Amino acid sequence: MELGLSLGDTVPKPLQFLHDNKPQKIIEKDLGFCMAVGKMNSDDENNGRSKETGLLDRASSSDPPVQLDLLPFDPVHKTTQNLFTEPGRGLVVNRSRVVEEELKTEISSPEYSRFSSSFNKIDFSVFRGKRDFEGITTYNINISNSDDHKGSASSRGSDDHEEENGISRKKLRLSKEQSAFLEESFKEHNTLNPKQKLGLAKQLNLRPRQVEVWFQNRRARTKLKQTEVDCEYLKRWSTTLTEENRRLQRELQELRALKASKPFSPATTLTMCPSCEKVSTTAAAAATAAATKPKQAAS
DNA sequence: CCTTTCGTTGGCGTTACGTCA
DNA sequence: CCTGACGTAACGCCAACGAAA
Numbered sequence: 139m140e141l142g143l144s145l146g147d148t149v150p151k152p153l154q155f156l157h158d159n160k161p162q163k164i165i166e167k168d169l170g171f172c173m174a175v176g177k178m179n180s181d182d183e184n185n186g187r188s189k190e191t192g193l194l195d196r197a198s199s200s201d202p203p204v205q206l207d208l209l210p211f212d213p214v215h216k217t218t219q220n221l222f223t224e225p226g227r228g229l230v231v232n233r234s235r236v237v238e239e240e241l242k243t244e245i246s247s248p249e250y251s252r253f254s255s256s257f258n259k260i261d262f263s264v265f266r267g268k269r270d271f272e273g274i275t276t277y278n279i280n281i282s283n284s285d286d287h288k289g290s291a292s293s294r295g296s297d298d299h300e301e302e303n304g305i306s307r308k309k310l311r312l313s314k315e316q317s318a319f320l321e322e323s324f325k326e327h328n329t330l331n332p333k334q335k336l337g338l339a340k341q342l343n344l345r346p347r348q349v350e351v352w353f354q355n356r357r358a359r360t361k362l363k364q365t366e367v368d369c370e371y372l373k374r375w376s377t378t379l380t381e382e383n384r385r386l387q388r389e390l391q392e393l394r395a396l397k398a399s400k401p402f403s404p405a406t407t408l409t410m411c412p413s414c415e416k417v418s419t420t421a422a423a424a425a426t427a428a429a430t431k432p433k434q435a436a437s
Numbered sequence: 438c439c440t441t442t443c444g445t446t447g448g449c450g451t452t453a454c455g456t457c458a
Numbered sequence: 459c460c461t462g463a464c465g466t467a468a469c470g471c472c473a474a475c476g477a478a479a
Binding site (some may be wrong): 311329332350353354357358361 | 446450456
């Protein structure tokens with residue numbers, strides 16, 4: 139098996155060793171990832187490679203090459219028409235199930251076999267030309283670099299779980315564009331009805347479930363933030379109340395001390411000024427009242 | 438009308454992955 | 459390179475709700 143790779147080309151470039159007569163697919167995107175897979179038989183392994191360069195000699199490979207196009211992320215869904223319209227062989231990776239569903243309706247088998255992807259584990263399919271259906275093969279490429287996927291069966295339950303379509307549940311980091319778009323939607327409405335969910339999923343090239351989960355987590359984050367704010371507020375409020383309590387306790391002690399110093403003064407009672415909330419004796423209040431009364435009478 | 442069943446949805450706690458210091 | 463902290467996608471479970479039987 140021989141792999142060729144080109145990254146970052148506007149249009150997936152033909153790989154030198156595999157094209158002689160195959161028509162090239164054109165993908166109208168600004169970033170492409172094109173990988174070619176050339177199958178070698180055992181004899182090819184030994185003889186098909188140039189001893190000097192180590193490169194595959196195409197003439198010696200009996201099986202036609204396969205070209206893989208990793209389509210770039212497209213936050214605004216575009217139709218996949220023309221993708222399968224040309225004869226030849228190829229692989230398509232990096233389209234969500236939303237697109238997959240669309241493809242299933244747009245493209246009739248045998249041009250379409252199956253594809254899906256997630257970040258770490260790529261599950262893709264080979265399609266061939268309209269008249270060359272019988273050889274459809276599905277490959278699974280695992281490009282994970284984490285230790286979980288180095289061949290051993292994982293003990294983590296979810297790693298082994300796969301949805302019925304073979305799409306891994308493995309965590310996929312959303313792009314900045316996707317997150318920003320979801321964030322904007324969340325500002326408008328923090329819950330989604332099914333129609334909005336599907337619309338967002340389609341626009342962002344995500345599964346509806348992903349959109350749903352994102353909103354759930356986003357609501358949880360909002361709530362957590364709000365809880366933190368509330369907690370801070372309550373802390374400050376608690377501090378204020380504690381200080382107020384101390385002040386009142388001091389005042390009470392002063393009053394008790396005052397009462398102790400003048401134990402037999404029947405004319406002395408406690409009143410509170412409603413404006414300043416200071417406690418004073420009625421003797422003082424009476425004096426104040428006496429001072430203000432003549433003025434009121436005069437007026 | 439009630440009651441039951443079923444599907445959907447949101448909340449919540451948790452797990453595990455990706456990133457960064 | 460390794461490690462721990464942190465953010466977050468994804469999961470499972472449960473409760474609430476509405477529609478249908």
